[in-house]
Amino acid sequence: MxxxxxxxxxxxxxxxxxxxxxxxxxxxxxxxxxxxxxxxxxxxxxxxxxxxxxxxxxxxxxxxxxxxxxxxxxxxxxxxxxxxxxxxxxxxxxxxxxxxxxxxxxxxxxxxxxxxxxxxxxxxxxxxxxxxxxxxxxxxxxxxxxxxxxxxxxxxxxxxxxxxxxxxxxxxxxxxxxxxxxxxxxxxxxxxxxxxxxxxxxxNKLDSAKILINSGIQYSLKNNDQYNYHKYLSLSGYYNVKLGNYKKAEKDLLLCKKYFSKDITDLNMYYTLFVLGKAYIGLQKIDSAVESFTEIDSMIVKTNNSFPELREIYAYLINHYKEKNNKEKQLYYIDRFLKIDQKLDEQFKYLSSELPKKYDVPNLLRQKENIINDLENRKTVLYASLSILLLILLSLSYLYYKSKKREKSHRKIAQDLIQSIEKKNLEALDIKPNLSSDQKHKLIEKEVPFHELENQFINDDKNKIEQFSKEIENKAVKTIPEDVLKYVLRELTLFENKELFLKKGITLANLAKNMKTNTAYLSEIINRYKGKNFAAYLNDLRIDYALNKLVEDKRFRSYKLSVIAEELGYNNEQAFSLAFKKKTGTTLSIYIKEIEHTHQPHKNT
Structure with a gap:
């Protein structure tokens, strides 16, 4: 409960x-x-x-x-x-x-x-x-x-x-x-x-509950354990409320209230008063029910505790004072409901879905506005409350508008990314390079030295290598020997082709060590030739890989975020999510959702 x-x-x-x-x-x-x-x-x-x-x-x-x-x-x-x-x-x-x-x-x-x-x-x-x-x-x-x-x-x-x-x-x-x-x-x-x-x-396994209640009461009496005796007695009260034995429940719960009231910090007092209030409702003792629920509210004000049943309590008090046409009390409990509702939404995200809300926030806000309009003799309160209400409504409207606009923007970005990737893939199929995809992967898997891989490319397409060399000359850094520059750029090509950027723990230092060069050369070459620093270079490779992999591989899309992050070499899912959003301008969840939408199979195919 x-x-x-x-x-x-x-x-x-x-x-x-x-x-x-x-x-x-x-x-x-x-x-x-x-x-x-x-x-x-x-x-x-x-x-x-x-x-x-x-x-x-x-x-x-x-x-x-x-x-x-x-x-x-x-x-x-x-x-x-x-x-x-x-x-x-x-x-x-x-x-x-x-x-x-x-x-x-x-x-x-x-x-x-x-x-x-x-x-x-x-x-x-x-x-x-x-x-x-x-x-x-x-x-x-x-x-x-x-x-x-x-x-x-x-x-x-x-x-x-x-x-x-x-x-x-x-x-x-x-x-x-x-x-x-x-x-x-x-x-x-x-x-x-x-x-x-x-x-x-x-x-509603009430027979089983009754057996355990009786055994607990008997054990507590035998051992003179008054504390547990009254806890079982309060459960007996809840049991009888469920059965509709409100008179019996009232009797037991009044004993529990007397016992637990000796210590105002005892949390069992909340439970007892709540069930007692439900028993009073069953007995049509409305004033007594209101008194029990009001007492809970007084305790909540002092202790700042909260639990899901408070929504039910405040909803009952609001209805009660609405019927009594007591707008001051109604306004007070609406305010209490709104404050506790916000707190419960933060603290009880899972619990809140289990309890039906008798009053949703928009309806309560409208009631609040109507009540304030009726309290003409309380102008100060009226103006202050109206201002607060207006700010809340404007804030909610603005946030809703921003949220929808942001979502639409993210979806458009995701759609453009997907279309761009699919277009590139189609173009790649038409190019028909001399080396097949399988041949490239075999070369990579066998870890063929770069000079052999380079020779293969030279034999297949000299024009590409000449273009590659011209780009190197145009971007050459005066302080770095040309042979070192060419070597490092080739190693970076191998680093990209073999997808070594997916390994965890890659740093500028250990990558430079693996390439048998120094960090100064490597950093400057990446900055000048790749147009970005090392961190951005590594991150862009990973995110570009993810963008393609998610489009091409349905099983990869089904992985948990933590697994995808692990596959891409990130230390945790938070780092990956932030990197993905920063690079693409959209979120991973929206990107995957749009992929699934565009890849929906047609019926009867």
Whole structure:
């Protein structure tokens, strides 16, 4: 349901459980605790969202480890302290762990690093990066045969799937590890079980959800675990709302509200109030539903948290105050909706598609304009709001116009490029050179020395060589001996014909070394004869190759961007994309799309 339900496996502890944590919390002096005691104490607080207490323990832990120069525990300390740190600081702490981990247990690292990075990205809603890191963690955990880390990676992927609405896939993962993971501890099993219940409710497997809720409640009562008891009770409330047992849901959720309200930082309060509001709607207690949703809004204002269900909450409040003809309140919640909608679009790109939007932005903006026109006694607010609205509409219109114009321009460039390449290919077929394409490729593949390749060209077409020599004389650089100039130009021709520019890591220095010349000569010859510096020369060769290859080779077009970049010798896909755009003036995606469009097969052929 809500992302706050999906508590990540945030720490890979060698062995502990919550009962032990409760036993050691009697004494307030941290000096009396071992590293294991401190980690257990931290974990108990973290699980219960006690941020200040967590930070105090983490800072003391790291300080103690540094004083004792214990590298392993210093790494553990950085892992603790990053859990409640802002994203930029947390990344630095994880980088510190990675630096230290080189001398630590290879069975634990580097999988542990990628798990932490995945959790951090998930926490800050970088869902794509989170999944990438979980997959890497799983790979390294399997290589080291670390069953516990394998379980953590796959379960965290399950949390991620649940958060983006893939509840059935997530339920399979949770169900498996709930039944088969002996390496998990009680606190972790509760997290899985609660997430599995939530997934079951979402996919309407209510009987299965009820069995797990009852077992969780019984276990919590037996062990006097009030925290987990109320978490299962809140799930029971959601279960009863789904069944339409609103009265029973109201009773259970009011108990949960009373319990979780003891700590205003506890994220379970959001879940409880949201489900309670839905129960009130079912009971036709509209004022109580509005009160619950309003309370959530008050908490959001203070904490700046967000989750997809806020769209549903604000949509309900907007409708409510519209029916009451309370334009001030309606305007307020429209503003809240617009702000949270923008934030959710940034933070929940995958989640947003799962939840139908009752009010899209254009309709809300029009409502806002109508409401402001009715508030004649609030002229200051009216004028300010109208100005803002106008700026938004003008900005959106301008951006839309620019986007369409840019897209049209890119498509035209792509079409011209494709036509130019196809025209050249057709002309090449008509030329019928003395050397066939196969012969040229065979010469290249066998790495025939250039002087032999040159002799072949001379024997076949002396006119071309004479023209080549004249061009050399016209472009000759006075400071470079003519024989060196001719030699380097020939080597560059071979470099181009053999497509050596596709190799990774080519630099001016290593190319000069391979050609048995110096960088000064090579750089000046490329600048004068090719009309560009070395970087532009290399990049143009690669992009020209890509332009032709994409037109000619359907399979090449089907490759992922990262694979195409790799094939062309680029270090990463970002560098290739930027180089392609700079060289051609269009984007790779539009270029490929236009190729596919022009190469559509005709029907009945």
């Amino acid at each position: 809500m992302k706050i339900r999906f508590l990540l496996f945030f720490y890979l502890l060698a062995g502990f459980n919550v009962l032990h944590a409760q036993k050691i919390l009697k004494n307030d002096s941290l000096k009396e605790y071992t590293y294991l005691d401190l980690k257990t104490k931290f974990d108990d607080y973290y699980y219960r969202d006690k941020v200040n207490e967590c930070n105090t323990i983490a800072q003391y832990f790291l300080k103690k480890a540094k004083v004792e120069k214990n590298q392993g525990q210093i790494a553990e300390g950085y892992m603790l302290i990053q859990l409640n740190a802002p994203f930029p600081e947390a990344i630095k702490y994880i980088d510190s762990v990675q630096a230290i981990s080189k001398g630590l247990d290879k069975k634990t690292y580097p999988a542990k690093i990628y798990l932490m990075r995945g959790n951090l990205h998930f926490k800050f809603d970088h869902l794509k990066d989170a999944l990438s890191n979980y997959i890497l963690a799983l790979k390294y955990a399997k290589e080291s045969k670390n069953e516990r880390q394998i379980a953590f990676a796959e379960i965290n992927i399950g949390f991620l799937k649940n958060s983006i609405g893939k509840h059935e896939e997530a339920a399979k993962i949770f169900s498996y590890y709930l039944s088969n993971a002996n390496s998990l501890y009680s606190i972790e099993r509760h997290q899985i079980q609660q997430s599995l219940v939530d997934a079951y409710i979402e996919i």
